Amino acid sequence: MAADSSRGDPIRPQRVRPERPLYGRAVIDSSPVRLATFNVLHGRQLLADGRPSPATAGTVQPLVEAVASLDADVVALQELDRFQERSGRADQPRAIAEATGAADWRYASAFHARSVPGRSWVRDPSEPGLRVYGPPGAGHDGEVPSHGVALLSRLPVLSWRARRFGAPPVALPLPVAGRAGLTVIRDHPRAALAAVLEGRRGPFTAVALHLSFVPGWNVRQLLAVHRWISDLPRPHVLLGDLNLLGTVPVATLRAAELLAPPRPPAPRPGWRALARARTFPAHRPLVQLDHVLAAGLPTAPGPHRPEPVRAPRTPVSDHRPLWVELPL
Secondary structure, X not given: OOOOOOOOOOOOOOOOOOOOOOOOOXXXXXXXXXXXXXXXXXXXXXXXXXXXXXXHOXXXXXXXXXXXXXXXXXXXXXXXXXXXXXXXXXXXXHHHHHHHOOOEEEEXXXXXXXXXXXXXXXXXXOOOOOOEEOOOOOOXXXXXXXXXXXXXXXXXXXXXXXXXXXXXXXXXXXXXXXXXXXXXXXXXXXXXXXXXXXXXXXXXXXEEEXXXXXXXXXXXXXXXXXXXXXXXXXXXEEEEEOOOOOOHHHHHHHHXXXXXXXXXOOOOOOOEEOOOOOOEOOOOOOEOOEEEEXXXXXXXXXXXXXXXXXXXXXXXXXXXXXXXEEXX
8 A cells, every 4th residue: 555645745747648549449558547536625726824815716727737737547526616606607627628638527516506605505496406517419518507526537438327415414513724613514415426437458437426524424425326336347446535534435335345245256356445645634634535445456466566646735625636546
């Protein structure tokens, strides 16, 4: 397992890749696939001490540059805005996809609402909670303000699916960037996106998700995701802000695997936590809330070599992104 690299890492320079056909396999590419997850806090920039930077509110370029700096083949993004005034009415997932060269992408709305200072969210009753947006002709194209998650891929996508989780009925005191002490917050609905990708070694499934901050409720959501993707091709890779600490997510998934019906003809390699790095708060990371978890990865002979892992500091968000390279 890679050592904790969350303290003081610079943004890693982008890789220089040989030219290769995007959808063809005329040339065998043995390079690893880089997967990343990033809770982007709707592109909000923060000062060195973790306070919001008011001078840059409403601009999409810092967010685009922060995601592009990860140079990920597959990236899961949480807390994205579409057409919100606070983020310059930008279609954030579309802007990021165009800037990073994503061959395919989808954005799933957790809810349609306007962010209003002092009132949190004002919901739009004209839209359902879940809609899936994407490239022209590949998803809904409405412009009602919303908030949700996205999954972007340079690899060919064979199929997509999305789901939504309802909001828990309780509120909790939480730290909020720019505010002293704790603020009582009522959680909102969450969304998850799954894609079956054509990897360099065959199909695999990647899932972008953002779970509730309410203890117990987030575990229920993680177990629901485990069941929801059980029929999709393995390996399975979960990428997201799970609002669960340390080893709790992988322990939860391993328990679910033990209780699930066996998969003939033989059991497959179980769930692993692929990246251990503190990701929150970004200016002084103390805990890991963001995770990359996988099941069904091929087991290489000989001693296990840890996958390259990074959790670099970026000017955007109160979370650090997390990326890992895998032979997929």
